[in-house]
Amino acid sequence: MTEEDANHDIQWMLEVKAGNKESFRKIVEKYQQSLLNFFHFMHANSQEAEDLTQDTFLKVYLYREKYSPKAKFNTFLFRIARNTGIDYIRKKKAVPTDFEDDLLEDNKETHDFEEENEKKRELKKVVSELPEKLKNVVVMSYYQERKYQEIADILEIPLGTVKSRMNYAMKLIKEKIDRKKSDE
Amino acid sequence: MSDESLKPEELLAAHIHNETSLDEETLLKKALGDNPSLSTELEEFKQIDAKLSSLELPQAGDLLTEKIMKSLPATQSSAAFWWVVAASLFLASISFFMSISKNVTLEVTDLSKTQPIISKSSSPNNKDLDNNPTNKAIAWLNKAQSESGSWSAEDWGTDVKYTIGLTGLALLAYTSIEDKDASQFKSISKAVQYLKNQQKEDGHFGDKNFNQLYNQGIATVALIKAQEKYPNLNLQNLIKKSLAFITKSQMPKGGWGYFEKDTQANTSISVWQIHSLILAKQTKIADYSAEIKKGLFWFKDVMDNDGQFGYRRPNDFPFGRTALNFMGSIFWLYDDDVPFNKAESKIKFRESLEQIAVSPKKYMNYYQFYFLTTALKELKRKKHFQLARMVQNILLKKQIKSGPMEGSWEPNDTWGQTGGRIYSTAMATISLASLN
Numbered sequence: 001m002t003e004e005d006a007n008h009d010i011q012w013m014l015e016v017k018a019g020n021k022e023s024f025r026k027i028v029e030k031y032q033q034s035l036l037n038f039f040h041f042m043h044a045n046s047q048e049a050e051d052l053t054q055d056t057f058l059k060v061y062l063y064r065e066k067y068s069p070k071a072k073f074n075t076f077l078f079r080i081a082r083n084t085g086i087d088y089i090r091k092k093k094a095v096p097t098d099f100e101d102d103l104l105e106d107n108k109e110t111h112d113f114e115e116e117n118e119k120k121r122e123l124k125k126v127v128s129e130l131p132e133k134l135k136n137v138v139v140m141s142y143y144q145e146r147k148y149q150e151i152a153d154i155l156e157i158p159l160g161t162v163k164s165r166m167n168y169a170m171k172l173i174k175e176k177i178d179r180k181k182s183d184e
Numbered sequence: 185m186s187d188e189s190l191k192p193e194e195l196l197a198a199h200i201h202n203e204t205s206l207d208e209e210t211l212l213k214k215a216l217g218d219n220p221s222l223s224t225e226l227e228e229f230k231q232i233d234a235k236l237s238s239l240e241l242p243q244a245g246d247l248l249t250e251k252i253m254k255s256l257p258a259t260q261s262s263a264a265f266w267w268v269v270a271a272s273l274f275l276a277s278i279s280f281f282m283s284i285s286k287n288v289t290l291e292v293t294d295l296s297k298t299q300p301i302i303s304k305s306s307s308p309n310n311k312d313l314d315n316n317p318t319n320k321a322i323a324w325l326n327k328a329q330s331e332s333g334s335w336s337a338e339d340w341g342t343d344v345k346y347t348i349g350l351t352g353l354a355l356l357a358y359t360s361i362e363d364k365d366a367s368q369f370k371s372i373s374k375a376v377q378y379l380k381n382q383q384k385e386d387g388h389f390g391d392k393n394f395n396q397l398y399n400q401g402i403a404t405v406a407l408i409k410a411q412e413k414y415p416n417l418n419l420q421n422l423i424k425k426s427l428a429f430i431t432k433s434q435m436p437k438g439g440w441g442y443f444e445k446d447t448q449a450n451t452s453i454s455v456w457q458i459h460s461l462i463l464a465k466q467t468k469i470a471d472y473s474a475e476i477k478k479g480l481f482w483f484k485d486v487m488d489n490d491g492q493f494g495y496r497r498p499n500d501f502p503f504g505r506t507a508l509n510f511m512g513s514i515f516w517l518y519d520d521d522v523p524f525n526k527a528e529s530k531i532k533f534r535e536s537l538e539q540i541a542v543s544p545k546k547y548m549n550y551y552q553f554y555f556l557t558t559a560l561k562e563l564k565r566k567k568h569f570q571l572a573r574m575v576q577n578i579l580l581k582k583q584i585k586s587g588p589m590e591g592s593w594e595p596n597d598t599w600g601q602t603g604g605r606i607y608s609t610a611m612a613t614i615s616l617a618s619l620n
């Protein structure tokens with residue numbers, strides 16, 4: 001994210017604080033995909049991921065008075081998203097069958113590319129089954145296109161930890177994919 | 185963990201993502217030259233990187249944007265505000281419904297067509313009446329009422345879109361206490377006239393852009409209560425038109441959303457509508473049994489295994505779960521066929537309540553005071569009664585004792601900014617009245 005992008009966010013949030021809902025729409029349009037991706041890997045099926053995205057934005061709106069331009073909006077948003085996700089997982093205790101349901105849903109729509117999609121589904125499953133700490137950095141990096149420093153800020157961990165977690169996550173993903181191949 | 189502590193084999197992913205520092209890059213390059221297996225691992229990581237990058241995820245569309253925008257409350261916390269008020273007011277009905285279900289005759293008589301109905305049990309002397317905290321509150325509400333008959337949200341520092349809802353709350357406060365004199369009835373008549381003026385042909389009140397169904401539900405509940413207390417107001421047609429709008433806005437699955445043609449129902453709005461339908465049935469104004477039942481089934485759908493009601497579905501608590509716990513009261517209130525286990529719900533309701541009541545000061549909200557006083561009293565156990573008195577004492581201490589705001593309560597609780605002084609005073613008045 002560029003400095004200019006961050007400034008836009010701040011400007012929009014200040015406008016939202018002043019009562020401008022249309023500025024909030026800009027924020028929603030900008031970040032909804034990124035949030036959706038984030039929740040998608042939390043064992044949330046498509047509907048749940050949408051609902052969690054909606055809940056997160058609702059909380060951001062309700063907490064808008066607490067937002068201070070001193071903090072990056074990005075960080076503010078994803079801390080709320082993370083807490084929403086943690087709360088969701090705690091309640092749901094991450095039942096993998098929901099993820100399976102989601103895969104089945106995808107399956108219905110993708111008959112033509114069955115083999116290719118099978119691999120993608122496997123990869124999605126592998127990512128979603130990573131330990132939470134590792135999954136967060138993978139999802140934020142790949143599916144929210146965040147720089148490591150941003151991830152560190154959001155997760156409140158040192159930059160070095162982001163690097164080592166990402167490395168370990170990729171190692172685990174590779175091992176799991178290799179294991180599946182050898183099982184076949 | 186510091187950056188310096190990372191070994192070259194821990195930097196492969198960061199290298200691929202161009203996230204290594206110069207020192208790390210130097211370290212890694214040297215290690216890659218010295219260690220062929222590390223180079224192999226880097227190539228494998230690159231393949232994983234390509235796979236992760238090519239993964240397609242469900243796309244957020246315009247529909248999601250609209251859904252999110254539609255779910256936003258009108259102003260900060262307004263949805264939560266009405267929600268907790270709704271939950272609280274549900275409890276207000278406990279006494280009423282219990283009295284109905286036990287066939288207790290209400291102590292009211294129609295004295296004349298032009299005078300208010302006075303409770304027969306109300307015969308204290310004038311001095312007692314003047315010092316009575318609820319009468320002081322009503323005196324303040326009298327002064328706060330605008331010429332139009334409304335309690336104007338704008339005049340009291342909040343948003344104009346709440347005026348109908350706040351007028352409904354103030355009206356409920358009037359209907360909750362015993363009459364002191366004819367001035368009370370005058371205020372009620374003016375408020376009713378204001379609501380009549382606001383009602384459109386299809387039955388809805390006010391501007392359709394202003395929290396339409398929140399306002400609708402609150403106003404309808406208040407009008408039914410007013411009609412119950414003062415039969416000579418003859419509000420049946422007004423109420424029936426309003427109920428027709430409410431039933432027309434019911435979604436196929438039984439719930440209600442913010443607006444007439446909303447696509448997503450939530451508990452906070454639905455509770456007002458179903459409350460009004462139940463009240464209308466109990467008072468024999470209109471029988472919408474089928475719609476009530478459909479509504480109750482919707483409530484059942486959002487209930488989790490612990491008997492708590494989610495906001496839009498089970499385990500959905502965007503505004504916290506405290507108020508939602510108390511929706512269990514609905515099972516007590518409606519004696520007809522309900523799709524729940526009443527006995528089980530009652531136990532869960534009591535458990536939630538006792539948990540909250542242990543430290544009432546922790547919940548210094550007017551809605552919570554109201555909830556606690558009403559519900560604790562109804563539990564009819566000594567310890568509950570004592571807790572209710574404790575809450576009542578806190579409330580009495582907070583009432584303003586002198587000056588232009590005498591009789592009101594400062595709107596300094598969680599929802600005060602949204603509801604203003606009309607909200608705090610109306611809720612506190614109903615709370616105190618529930619203990620009389």
